[in-house]
Structures are given as structure tokens and as C-alpha cells.
Amino acid sequence: MRITVALLFLGIINLGIVGCGSRQFTQGSYDDLSEDRLLDDKFNESDMRQIADTMVKSLTESAVIRDAKKPPVVLVTLVKNRSQEHIDMKSMTDKMKVALIKSGKFKFTEKENREEMASETDYQGQSGYVDPATARKKGKQIGAQFFLTGEITDRVQEVGSKKYVYYKCTFNLVNIESGILEWADDKDIRKFYTKKSVGF
Secondary structure, eight states: OHHHHHHHHHHHHHHHHHHHSOOOOOOOOOOOTTSOOOSSSSOOHHHHHHHHHHHHHHHHTSHHHHTOSSOOEEEEOOOEEOSSSOOOHHHHHHHHHHHHHHHTSOEEOOSTTHHHHHHHHHHHHHSSOSOTTTSOOTTOOOOOSEEEEEEEEEEEEEETTEEEEEEEEEEEEEETTTOOEEEEEEEEEEEEEEOOOOOO
């Protein structure tokens, strides 16, 4: 009898421990990416989307792009993170690039793949394995006309249970040949949070 009671008691304790432990997410569904979800006070995909949409609209409607006779060739550099947070700047840069390509008003040259392209060009032209009629020739790449650069900064203010998070993202389009700043714009995002008191 005592053993049965002891085992029952241990079972209840184990159930209590499991119940107090971390919960597993076992059921999910697809979310609407167009909806803003402020689950925490960090930079998120909604912020990224707002910035990309605003900057792409501003740039495509700017005089330097609107008056261009043909789509300019642009080299997009990695957006710089000047904020206090860890932000995936590669994703931010790629989102801008994809949105600009979809607009049909730009052409892009790739900086990240230059070594691979140079190696492949050498292979096609010098290895003897590739038909010379189809081998890509050196000196045929199109030079970029513009640099597209950007950076994100932030400012955080906390007063009592209130917290304001402010982001500012600035983009610049620089003429590579002349060094002239042809276009610039920024996007401000401010979010407000209230801390919840934790009861015991």
C-alpha cells in the first residue's frame, strides 16, 4: 500500500514538472505576410517590408530613374546596420534588390559572384573543354553606373512601463563616374510598447 501511494505521489510530481516546463508548439497554420505582427520589440519582417516598399517607390519615381532612356545598371551594396540590434542585413539588402528588379526599371551587376564569374570565364576560354564559339569572352561585362547604399539606425526610449523604439533607414544612389549623389531618401518607423506587470 505504501509503495502504491509513493508511486502515485511521484507520478503527480512528474506531471507537475512537465506541466511547468517549456511548451511545445505542435499545431500551426500559415500567416498572412501582409499583416503586421508585433510579437516583440525587435526589428521584424513588417519593418523590413515597409522600408523596402517606401524606398523602391521613391527611387523608381525619382527624376534620375524616370528620365533615364534605358534601365540603369546598379550595384547594390550591403545595407549597414548602425543600430543596437542584430538585424539580418543580407535579407534587408536582398529584399530591396528583388523589389527593384520586379519594377522593371533597373538592371543589376553582382559584386558577390565576381570571383566565380572570373573563374568560369577563364575555364571557358583557356581549358580547351569549351567550344570557342560558345565561350564567354572577357571584357564583355557591363559596368555599373550607380551604387545603391543604405544604413539603419535606431533610438530606444524607456520611461516607466512605456517603451518607444525608433528606426531610421536611409538610402543613397551615387553616380560611380562622377561621385554625385543622385537620389536619397529615408524612412522612419516608430513603435510603442507597454510592459505588462507579472503577477505571482
